Amino acid sequence: MARLIVAAGSMSLLSVGIAWLILLLFDSLHIFGGSTIQTVFVFGFYTYCVAVLIIPSEHKAFYVLSMPVLSQFLHLFQKYDFPAGANSLWRLFPFLLGDLYMLSVLARFKTDLSDIEKSLIASWIAFNFLVIAISPNLAGIITGAFTLFLVTIPLYFLYLSILSQHPSFPATLERSLCLTFILLALGTFGLVYFGAQYKGASNLLVTRNISDTNITMAYFILLWPFAISYAMRSAYSWLAAPLLILLFLLVVILSFSRGAVFIVLPYLVASIWIMSSWKQMLWLMVPAAVLSAGFDNLIPLINPDLAYSWQLRFADFRTLGPSVRNIQEASGRAEIQRLAYELFLESPIYGHGTGSFEMLGPGYREAHSMFFTILAEQGLIGMLYLYGLFAALGYGLIKTTAPPRPILPVALGVYLVFVHSVGYAFVIVPSKSLTINCIAPVLLICIYFYSKTIGNDPVPTAHG
Template sequence: MVRLIIAAGTMAAISVGLMWIASMLFNSLLIFGGSTIQTVLVFGFYTYCVLTLAVPSEHKFFYVLSIPILSQFLHLYQKYDFPAGANSLWRLLPFILADLHIISVLVRFKTNLSAGEKSAVASWIAVNFLFILISPNLPGIITGAFVLILLTLPLYFCYLNMHSECPSFTKDLERSLCLLFLILAFGTVGLVFFGAQYKGASNLLVTRNISDTNVTMAYFILLWPFALRYAGYSARTFLLTTLLVLLFTVVVVLSFSRGAVFIVLPYLLVTLLISNNLKQAGWFALVGTLFGADFDSLLQQINADLAYSWQLRFADFQTAAPAFQKLGDTSGRAEIRDLAYKLFLENPLYGHGIGSFEVLGPGYREAHSMFFTILAEQGLIGMLYQYALFVGLGYCLYKTAALGRHYLPLSGAFGAYLLFVHSVGSVWVVIPAKSLTINCIAPMLLICMYYYSKSICKPIVMHG
């Protein structure tokens, strides 16, 4: 991983350096963005995408996988100084560059899609194309929906299929996603402390727009088993696993997401136990018990602004009412889901179309539940189709788990993800008409899980 970090860091430094020089030579570039630094870093990221995708490298696989995750930070750094929303080419450009690279690869190399996988890709494009077309929010999402749903995800599916034929695929995937876990963790912690100094409307923390807390937490859930697997192969397994656990815990706590605290922390402990990381699990439980006893006071001593935000999110959870009941009551999720169900009843067969809840609902992009969001937007047809895909993936992960308990965290991650997106917030393809961030990380990571599982089970099938 050290070589990968050095290679990626070098490319990032070269990209930013080139744009810094360009900004000094061409002052007209500075009309973009709110400051010189912002302009240089935003254009530096675009340069980074071009260089990493165009220049031959042994780390190309990582670069392709990293673009959606790194784009999360780009979008936040762009703020509203660059056009927001799913139709903004400023925000879609990294995905378009990745798509062009994947197309060039697929033209030169053949994929080995099975008949079922070809049917899945074809049906995905056809079904989602129809649900996009009927959306009343079409003018606000059409470009992003077509790029992310109809182009990027099918291309990543084919790209991962091609790479899954390589003998080193599982190790490459574990290393790449472990590094992305670290990048996402350090970046999120940085955003928390950066946002803690504000208490106004632009507060990245209190308004829970830390790359959208609920969305980001779902990404951590899906990345975690790959990071844990890579740490198990490391020469310093105990140290790396401990670092990963510490980062994950800090991210969950400082996310100020009630759903994350009540779902993800138990998930973290369980995965450590079933992976035989008993030392880390013991330390995690002990330290969690000690610090949790008086966490408010401890956080007040570390950072008063963070303590303020923690109280803002958890003050209503001091009474004896069940946590999950209060989670729904204090967040208004029950009323939002009732509205989604009413929208479903208006058009139960095929719903109102992708992105429709943003304009037909109370202004949120989703109903804080994947089930109710799909029900409102895609009706019974979309619900049956989507959950059929989940059942198929679940079956693959079940077969993988049967090969050994060290593969159980994959199934655990999938289960925790489903629990999270059905109780806290729908995290699928993020294409709001006006918001800062757009992305397709969650389905991309689920595709990674599918091919990882398939690659592990393949030798068993071959020797049948």
């Protein structure tokens, strides 16, 4: 891990330095952001993407897998200086670079796909092509939808199938996604911290950041099995595992996500129980005990303005029973989902197409529920197809996952609970908002190949 951090950090600093130097020489390149600092970091990230994909490195898997996560924060950092929506080439640029790299890998190495996997790729491309083509929002999403659904996700599947042929694949994947987990956590802290200063009538940014952290929590759910697995087998597991648990607890608290509190905290406790003996569990629960003891003073200590955001989200949820009953109504989700169901009734067989809910519904990019979003956009055919994929993945995890890894099917189950109750975090291709991404499908593909690889080999290569 240390070598990976040093390598990635060095490339980041070098890229930002190159961007800063080029901007000093060519003042006209300040189109990349609203301020000089913003411009340097945005241009530096594009430089980083090019450099890490071109320069030979033993950490290429991390660079490719972390790019969607890093791109999410780039989009928010860019704010409104670049055109919003999935058709913005500036926002798609990191994905296009990654696609080119994965194509180069496919040109040099052969995949070892089964007939079922080949059929899956073909059906995915054909199905998504059709639901994209019928969308009334096609002009607003066509570039991003075709890129992410029809190119990027299939390429990640093929790329990971090649990586999985190497004996060190499980350990490499754990290490790469553990660091990605840490970076995602740090980025989430930044979102909440800088958004907390906006209060009252000017709380647009804090509201948007809360929305972003709600969606981000789904990615933490899928990343967590890899992060905790890496930490538990580390030479310093006695320190690494508690620190990761503490980090996850802070993410849950500072995300101000009600879904995180009611869904993710039990998941975190369950994962600790699954991955450890009772003695280890007592030790690993120390961070939770420390955090609970000092919770009342934690948020004001970090930033007094954060207390406003916490109050904004949880003031009406004093007890567990009323909280669970009132979340849908208090958040407006019940009305949004009613509109999604009405759209389904208008076209129940194949729906209205990808991205149609944003245009035909109340203006949100999804219905805060996988079930209702798929109903409205893809109809009964989409329901059967997508839920069939999740059922097949779940069956495969239960069937092939080695005894120390029951956390994987648990992670999938918790993810499904989350996307049905909090927000449909899958492929994000809006025509208006900033973030464009396909993090969740990439992580689900990682889970598939990881479980397939460790089927009869429960202990990946040791690492320190």
